[in-house]
Amino acid sequence: MPRVEIDSDLCENSQVCEAVCPEDVFVIDRGMISVASPAECTLCWKCVENCCSGAIRLED
Numbered sequence: 064m065p066r067v068e069i070d071s072d073l074c075e076n077s078q079v080c081e082a083v084c085p086e087d088v089f090v091i092d093r094g095m096i097s098v099a100s101p102a103e104c105t106l107c108w109k110c111v112e113n114c115c116s117g118a119i120r121l122e123d
């Protein structure tokens with residue numbers, strides 16, 4: 064299962080990752096982004112490519 068992690072020290076809560084992810088990996092809960100369903104990740108890398116702060120760590 065892919066590992067999808069957000070480094071909370073780097074994340075600026077732009078929520079871009081949730082917007083670009085074609086799967087339902089991220090969730091916005093009470094205004095804050097978090098990783099909900101890493102098992103759904105297809106390793107398309109869109110979240111990493113679009114994150115402005117380099118906060119997403121993705122591993123196969």
Ligand code: SF4
Nearest residue numbers: 074075077078080114
């Ligand atoms: S795109 Fe990057 S900075 Fe924006 S919410 Fe996602 S992890 Fe945080």
Ligand code: SF4
Nearest residue numbers: 084104105107108110
């Ligand atoms: S790699 Fe693609 S599918 Fe996986 S979390 Fe990022 S945007 Fe979503």
